[in-house]
Amino acid sequence: MLNKININNPALYPILLLSFIFFTFSITDILKGNGYLAVYIAGILVGNSKITHRKNIYTVMDGLAWLCQIVMFLCLGLLVNPHEMLEVAAVALLIGIFMILIGRPLSVFLCLLPFKKINMKSRVFISWIGLRGAVPIIFATYPVVAEVEGSNVIFNIVFFITILSLIIQGTTVSTAARLLRLSTPLVKTGNEFGVELPEEIDTKELLDMTVTEAMLEQADTLKDMELPQGTLVMIVKRGNEFLIPNGTLLLHAGDQLLLISEKDQEKAKIPD
Structure with a gap:
């Protein structure tokens, strides 16, 4: 639809794509599906397709993504009480270590069983990367919003585990890649002039x-x-x-x- 609709103002294409995002989430939610997963899959499809005004859309969406992350972490910071983290530290630490050393590696190896071409080093590396973003924390706010009994404890445990994964796994990703000999030299892309070719010129x-x-x-x-x-x-x-x-x-x-x-x-x- 982005390629077929002719809009005179290129600045409106990012807005059109944004409207598709809300539409995808809403219609999936009405059908009792996972709206977040639907938007994620739609993003993969759009990102790997040739679309008109791709560079303008990418620039706007990248800015919106950063804005959303800033707002998201600001809101999450308002929900966290440091003294409550200490109360669940022992339990959260045990769960976190289990997730890092047993839970995630086991789930990754099981999920990658059909993919025979992925070697053992890559499987180990994927197992070590872990989930270090705000997504699990966002999902942990759902029971808090729904006022489920004990939801605050769940939120604090999830927050603690995410921070633990960020500190342990997040800071060692490059080291793990080097130890497993999976790191590659940094390849320079683009040019110093800031000039880019249109997406249509792919040769x-x-x-x-x-x-x-x-x-x-x-x-x-x-x-x-x-x-x-x-x-x-x-x-x-x-x-x-x-x-x-x-x-x-x-x-x-x-x-x-x-x-x-x-x-x-x-x-x-x-x-x-």
Whole structure:
């Protein structure tokens, strides 16, 4: 529907998508389903599809997500009393340790049984990651709102366990990945110019390159520089100045070049 509805103002597309979110949650709730799960699955489907004005929608939704997180944690902070945490610390600690060492690993291994291609190291890593977000705390507020007897104790226990998981598992994710040899080098994405191609152009990519003294010894103009076939220099940034590239432009050390190339080009051929 996002791709078929023609709206003259691109700023209205994020609002349209937001209305679909409320619609998905409401209709699922009316049908006695899980509205949160429905929105989550819908988000996965939309996020992996080609939609019009994708970058504008992503920017707005990212801002809304951060705003919701700020409001959510502010509200959760108002519900928590530190002295009540101490009262349930012993029980919550035992439950938390059980969840971290037995409960979650067991559930993860059982759920991943059909996926034969996932190796043992990956299964162990997934088991260790744990749930460190505010979602379990949000769900723990439901019995509090419904005024269920003992709901405050449940809320405090869930809050304590989440904080425990955050401290123990959340701070050791990178370490666990390194120990299991699952960490990969950080891959740079995007470019320093802040320029992006439209979503429809999926066969091209933008890269940036900084001119070095070693490169200038081999070629000091664009026409003499050996770039991969199908790669063009779009603009040259020299300090705070932007220059229109041409073959005779004399390059300086430190110049930044914005390149456009085919995605299947071998990046190794681009000078470092």
